[in-house]
Amino acid sequence: MNVRILSPDLYTYGAMLIGGILQDAGMEVTLARSAGPCEEKILLLSLYSTQHLLDRRIRDCVKQHRENGGLCYAGGPASTAPEMVLGELGVDAVVVGEGENAIVPLVRQGVSAEIPGIAYRDGDRIVIQAPVPPANLRRPLPLIPDDIGSQSIRGANAYIESHRGCLGGCTFCQVPRFFGREIRSREIGEVLREVRAFREKGARRISISGGTGSLYCSHNGKLNPGAFIDLLSGMAEIMGSANVSAPDIRVDCITDEILDAIRKYTIGWVFFGIESGSDRILSQMGKGVTVSQARDAVEACRSHGLKVAGSFIVGYPTETDEDYAASREFIAEQCLDDVFVSIAEPIPGTPLARLVLRTQRDENPLFRPDKGEYRSFGLSIAEARCFGMMMDADMYKPRLHVITDQVFDLYLKEARKQGAEIRAVTDLLYRYYGSNLQPDCE
Numbered sequence: 001m002n003v004r005i006l007s008p009d010l011y012t013y014g015a016m017l018i019g020g021i022l023q024d025a026g027m028e029v030t031l032a033r034s035a036g037p038c039e040e041k042i043l044l045l046s047l048y049s050t051q052h053l054l055d056r057r058i059r060d061c062v063k064q065h066r067e068n069g070g071l072c073y074a075g076g077p078a079s080t081a082p083e084m085v086l087g088e089l090g091v092d093a094v095v096v097g098e099g100e101n102a103i104v105p106l107v108r109q110g111v112s113a114e115i116p117g118i119a120y121r122d123g124d125r126i127v128i129q130a131p132v133p134p135a136n137l138r139r140p141l142p143l144i145p146d147d148i149g150s151q152s153i154r155g156a157n158a159y160i161e162s163h164r165g166c167l168g169g170c171t172f173c174q175v176p177r178f179f180g181r182e183i184r185s186r187e188i189g190e191v192l193r194e195v196r197a198f199r200e201k202g203a204r205r206i207s208i209s210g211g212t213g214s215l216y217c218s219h220n221g222k223l224n225p226g227a228f229i230d231l232l233s234g235m236a237e238i239m240g241s242a243n244v245s246a247p248d249i250r251v252d253c254i255t256d257e258i259l260d261a262i263r264k265y266t267i268g269w270v271f272f273g274i275e276s277g278s279d280r281i282l283s284q285m286g287k288g289v290t291v292s293q294a295r296d297a298v299e300a301c302r303s304h305g306l307k308v309a310g311s312f313i314v315g316y317p318t319e320t321d322e323d324y325a326a327s328r329e330f331i332a333e334q335c336l337d338d339v340f341v342s343i344a345e346p347i348p349g350t351p352l353a354r355l356v357l358r359t360q361r362d363e364n365p366l367f368r369p370d371k372g373e374y375r376s377f378g379l380s381i382a383e384a385r386c387f388g389m390m391m392d393a394d395m396y397k398p399r400l401h402v403i404t405d406q407v408f409d410l411y412l413k414e415a416r417k418q419g420a421e422i423r424a425v426t427d428l429l430y431r432y433y434g435s436n437l438q439p440d441c442e
């Protein structure tokens with residue numbers, strides 16, 4: 001059986017993982033980053049963003065493949081809204097949730113009521129068969145493409161999975177909804193075997209994925225710093241510490257020994273999802289931490305000689321001018337080494353998606369016109385906040401950054417792009433679910 005996996009723009013870990021499983025089951029598998037004519041009988045789409053449902057290149061690719069008599073299945077995080085994937089892309093089936101158990105029987109037998117974890121059309125009806133997560137996280141090596149060294153995701157060629165799940169319950173995040181809140185960790189030997197395989201294929205820098213790296217091997221909410229440190233030191237032994245990063249960490253999931261290990265075995269950066277400088281918004285986001293904890297975490301990293309990046313979310317449906325001002329103040333006061341700003345995106349399956357659908361469109365900052373200092377640009381409030389925060393973040397970086405016309409235009413373009421894409425996704429949600437997005441998503 002010949003299979004092509006399309007992982008739009010990036011070779012995601014999930015696409016490589018599924019490729020490895022199919023190859024191990026005796027199939028010929030090709031991994032592609034760009035949508036084009038597909039010679040193989042089966043086309044698998046690895047959809048890591050809801051935006052992919054609106055991507056003309058992907059829609060055309062599926063259409064053409066099916067017109068040529070091929071079969072097309074989709075999986076990945078976007079499968080949380082199978083109705084939307086089936087409706088928008090017209091694929092034959094969607095692999096729902098963790099795909100390891102469903103993918104081989106689906107490719108071999110085609111759509112069947114016997115296969116758990118798939119969704120498909122049966123006449124006018126959409127059938128969704130509940131997924132069965134894998135009993136353990138052992139599996140064959142991923143299918144690593146020869147040009148893996150050519151891609152850069154925040155500086156790393158690939159993000160390797162160390163565990164699944166997150167203890168957090170952030171309302172905007174898909175991780176706990178897709179993988180659950182219990183931490184399931186992979187054996188260290190398995191992870192390191194993969195790191196070696198990536199290095200042999202030409203990867204020069206590897207990062208750990210998993211939402212919050214330091215939750216590796218944690219149990220019942222208790223961190224296991226020793227296991228995390230062993231993982232980092234093992235990775236550094238293979239790749240060299242200048243080629244390992246373990247960026248994403250919760251501000252309440254650090255200890256002195258963890259920070260020391262990050263300095264010793266990685267490039268020395270920590271990436272915190274700070275999200276907001278307002279306790280009111282953090283509480284509404286279900287972040288489970290306070291601004292003061294975020295401040296302490298930044299300080300702790302600095303005292304361990306680490307650089308700190310932070311991500312912030314603007315345009316949360318309930319964010320007020322005061323909340324936004326508090327976030328700007330946090331950025332000005334902390335002078336973070338790098339800052340990433342995103343407009344709140346209602347990812348299907350998250351409580352934020354429900355909140356957005358319950359919010360009147362003319363109350364949603366993503367649709368309300370900005371009347372503030374950037375009104376002449378015709379932005380929405382969310383876009384104006386995104387733009388303003390990117391400008392602030394540059395201004396307060398420890399090293400001097402000059403905001404040239406080029407940088408100004410770049411940020412303006414980025415804010416507009418985010419706004420347009422997230423409005424399109426929001427409209428899609430309204431179209432499919434009205435104000436009744438999956439009642440079980442909270």
Ligand code: SF4
Pocket residue numbers: 166167168169170173174175176210211212250273
């Ligand atoms: S801590 Fe990070 S991974 Fe966990 S739920 Fe929150 S945003 Fe998601």
